[in-house]
Amino acid sequence: MKFIHTSDWQIGRVVRFADDDTLGALQAERLEVIRRLGHLARQEGVTHVLVAGDVYEHETPAERTLHQPIERMREFPDLQWHLIPGNHDADQPEGVWARLLRSGLPANVQIHREPGPVLIDPAQNGWLLPAVLKRRHVLTDLTAYMDEAETPPDALRIGLAHGSVVGFGGESEAEHNPVALDRARRAGLAYLALGDWHGFCQIDARTVYSGTPETDRFTTGGGGGGEAVVVTLRGARAEPEITRHRTGRYLWKKLEDVVLTSGQDVLALEARIRGIAPDNPGVVLVWAAVSGLLPVEDMALYESTILKRLSGAVACLRLTGAPHLSAGTEDLDRFGAGGAVRAAAEQLLARSEAGGVEGQLAADALQRLFLFWQDMGAQAG
Template sequence: MKFIHTSDWQIGRTFRFVNDDTLGALQVARLDVIRQLGLLARQEGAAHVLVAGDVYEHETPSERTLHQPVERMRQFPDIQWHLIPGNHDADQPEGVWARLARGGLPENVTVHREPGAVLIDAAHNAWLLPAVLKRRHVLTDLTGWMDEAETPPDALRIGLAHGSVTGFGGEAEAEHNPVAPDRAKRAGLAYLGLGDWHGFCQIDARTAYSGTPETDRFTTGGGGGGEALVITLRGAQADPVITRHRTGRYIWKKLDDVVLTSRQDILALDARIRSIEPDNPGSVLVWLAVSGLLCVEDMAVYEREVLTQLSGAVACLRLTGAPHLSAGLEDLDRFGPGGAVRAAAEQLLSRAQAGGEAGQLAADALQRLFLFWQEMGVPAA
């Protein structure tokens, strides 16, 4: 038996650090990835998609947001979609799941709102054991009932839960919605599919987090999501075969400690970012932590190559810090030997060299003055 394991779609999520155009594109991608999941299921011959919670970002989405993922699942009537509530969309009275139930769901979409073994595939004797969050945070392990859940002999027992495996991640996270790390073994599960962690993580041979199918956070390495899992079960006692498949459209990268001291550094940074996805840099979001010291000419290169051209090439360029301007009295000769502009530049340079917050403001102003003067093409007097 094959099925798709996914989680943490978080439809309706917003990102405050991007402009409106990029925000709209990211939100559309979170919806479009549902189609990718359906196509992946067809490609792999998987009749079921199991969604381990957090289908929605908020407990009170608008009517349009509420129905958008449902309508995309409806487009795959040959695939059965199984959903459970997560901590972002817990099954509360008059919450998202109650609203959907009142309006009716397509025959191929099932929301599991109560714990209990459910036959989902008679041909394979496969039973789903869902853990159901009724509140955003609970302190008890909602997978505990699975140990005693009755199913026929040799059944494929598939657990589905949203929470934090005890001992995995930070202590604060583990306090809420805990999941025993050996639950699959205790409950005789062929597989336990988890949601809440946004990157792929395999806990043991029969337990894994799928991660979100569309990446939603910056990482310095891997593990940032953008994947779904194809699970192959070859019997109740055999370990599952877990295969990772890329589903996401966007790539998120964080580059720490980017130090720029020369034009060569700037060009190398530009090439590094463009090489992340050479054929489609518009699918890349990058967060740079920048520092360094650049001369007047190189600062102009930085403005042109990074702040203008590279920023226009990628989906989002998020910056922390900036290179500082390295300028001396000899650089002021660009403004000529005298005049009001030269006098202003001398005052700014003096204040910049004094340091402090006021000095940084003066350095920034002097940098803008140099760049403006260069753009205007004013010759030295």
């Protein structure tokens, strides 16, 4: 038996730091990735897609948002889509899942709202054992019933759950929605498909988090999602064959401790960010923690290269901190030997050197004055 394991679509997710255009593009891509999953399934000869919870971001999505993922799945009538609730879209009375059932579902979309074995592939004796969240947080392990759940001999028992594996990797044990570390072994599962963690993580040979298919958070390296898993089961006791497939479009990168002290540093930062996706920087979201001291000319380069050109090239440029201006009395000659602007610059420089909150405000104002004066000179030239 061969199937796709995916999770954490979170349709309707809002990214609050993004502008309206970027937010709209990110939300649209979370829908478009459903089509990519469908095409991947056809490419791999798969007939079942298991979605391990959090199809939606909220328990009460708007009517249009409610039906958008369902309509994408409807486009693939040759595939069977199996959905379970997650902590973001728990199966509460009159909640998202009840609304969907009232409105009617395509024949190829099945919502599993109750625990218990379900025969999903008679030809391969494939049985799905869903765990169902009825509330956002529970303290009991909803996968525990799988240990005693009866299926025919040599059945391919596939667990589907949304929660946190307890005690994995030295982390503190999950307080909510716990999943036993050895559930697959204890329940005789051929595979346990998990959702909740947004990056791919293989707990053991049979227990896997697929991660979200469209990346939705900044990371310093990999592991931030944008993948789906294709699983092949060749027997109830055979070890699953697991292959990871890139499904995400957007690339989210976090750059820590970016210290700028020269124009070369500024250009290196630009090259580093453009190098994430040289052929299409428009799919890149970057969060950079920036600090340092730059002289006047290099600060102007930072303004034009990073804040203007680069922010227009990438999907989103989120900056924490900024380089500060390193200016002295000799830099004031840019404003001439006298006049009102020179006098104002001298006062700002003196206040900036005094430090404190007012000093920082004065330094920021002096920086803006230098950049404005340089822009005016460039325009006049």
